[in-house]
Amino acid sequence: IYTFALMKFIKILLILLIINSCNNNKIEDAKIDIFRFDKEFAKLDDQTINHLFADWDKNLDSFHYHYIQNFLPDYIVSNDHLISFAKDTNVVLFNKELDSVFADYNQTVHKDLESAFGMMNYVLPHIRIPKNLITVNSFQSYAMSTYGHTLVIGLDMYLGKENRFYNDYQYLNFMKQKKFLLVDAIENWINHIYEHSHNHDNFLDKLIYKGKIIYLLRKLLPDYPTHDILKYTEEDIVNCEVSESVVWDEIMKQNYLYVSDYPMSYFTHSPSTKGFDDSPARLGYFIGYKIVQSYMNHNNVSVSDLMENTDAQQILSASKYDP
Numbered sequence: 001i002y003t004f005a006l007m008k009f010i011k012i013l014l015i016l017l018i019i020n021s022c023n024n025n026k027i028e029d030a031k032i033d034i035f036r037f038d039k040e041f042a043k044l045d046d047q048t049i050n051h052l053f054a055d056w057d058k059n060l061d062s063f064h065y066h067y068i069q070n071f072l073p074d075y076i077v078s079n080d081h082l083i084s085f086a087k088d089t090n091v092v093l094f095n096k097e098l099d100s101v102f103a104d105y106n107q108t109v110h111k112d113l114e115s116a117f118g119m120m121n122y123v124l125p126h127i128r129i130p131k132n133l134i135t136v137n138s139f140q141s142y143a144m145s146t147y148g149h150t151l152v153i154g155l156d157m158y159l160g161k162e163n164r165f166y167n168d169y170q171y172l173n174f175m176k177q178k179k180f181l182l183v184d185a186i187e188n189w190i191n192h193i194y195e196h197s198h199n200h201d202n203f204l205d206k207l208i209y210k211g212k213i214i215y216l217l218r219k220l221l222p223d224y225p226t227h228d229i230l231k232y233t234e235e236d237i238v239n240c241e242v243s244e245s246v247v248w249d250e251i252m253k254q255n256y257l258y259v260s261d262y263p264m265s266y267f268t269h270s271p272s273t274k275g276f277d278d279s280p281a282r283l284g285y286f287i288g289y290k291i292v293q294s295y296m297n298h299n300n301v302s303v304s305d306l307m308e309n310t311d312a313q314q315i316l317s318a319s320k321y322d323p
Contacts (some may be wrong), residue, residue, distance in 0.1 A: 030129055034110050035060065037067070038137045038155055042095040044086040049079055056164055063134060063147055073139050091137075094165060098137055098155050101178065105135070105155075112182050119220045120186070127193050127209050144188035146210050151189055153181065163264035171271050171281070177230055186220055187213055198310050203256040203284075206267055208312035211288025215296065218289075219303060230289075236280040243276075245323040246289060247283050295319035 131149040138154030227237035263274035266284035273283040
């Protein structure tokens with residue numbers, strides 16, 4: 001009887017330990033402060049400027065000076081210029097557009113960002129995440145940038161591909177959809193952490209690094225389909241899957257792997273990737289992702305190990321990649 005009671009007690013204890021372990025491993029959203037500088041900037045006038053600058057001096061670590069110097073036109077060299085610019089009819093209309101498109105920012109976008117950075121804390125617990133988020137009207141200068149430990153989000157770059165304020169080429173307007181804000185934010189911060197520790201000397205270095213980015217984004221944004229992470233259409237990703245071996249054969253045929261002089265359209269936004277007229281641009285991201293995915297499938301390494309491994313040739317060899 002005593003043995004049976006002891007075994008039952010041990011069984012209950014083990015169950016409690018397992019439950020407690022699961023709770024300790026729960027993925028929690030990050031808590032990141034948000035400052036809507038786009039809304040604050042819209043308040044600038046003769047009566048508010050001194051108060052606003054005093055508040056920004058106290059709370060923004062001089063970000064507003066960085067903003068004026070790097071985001072606004074060069075002719076703004078005085079407070080009068082700044083107020084005139086803030087009250088310009090087109091600027092006011094643009095700010096109203098931001099308010100309309102991002103009226104639900106705190107309930108949707110910000111919560112999604114905290115969830116994604118919480119996942120980053122879980123997958124890569126040794127790296128830092130942003131302490132703050134600042135949203136701005138970047139006036140088409142930057143979609144994402146960093147300022148110390150702060151991620152700066154240019155909301156005006158995500159108003160929708162059909163927005164009346166955009167007059168870029170169609171392939172560039174496509175990137176300006178609200179759903180891509182989260183992808184760009186996480187990619188920007190990953191680059192902020194890892195880009196300088198990786199080599200970018202040749203095509204293979206770039207291929208593997210970009211592949212890591214997409215692989216990590218797939219881990220951090222599990223609810224996002226691959227085509228959205230790559231900023232492709234659903235048709236694009238189907239065509240990429242079908243043509244994967246053709247693209248790889250072209251890369252090998254052109255001997256791109258170990259050279260620094262290669263078509264930039266493999267990694268930059270363009271109408272298409274050179275050599276494939278009907279393709280999306282940035283096929284290097286797609287092929288790189290496939291190589292890294294194969295590497296992770298064939299090797300018992302963690303995501304942290306992957307990101308710390310800067311030997312692109314070793315990753316390619318160990319991936320056993322064969323499309």
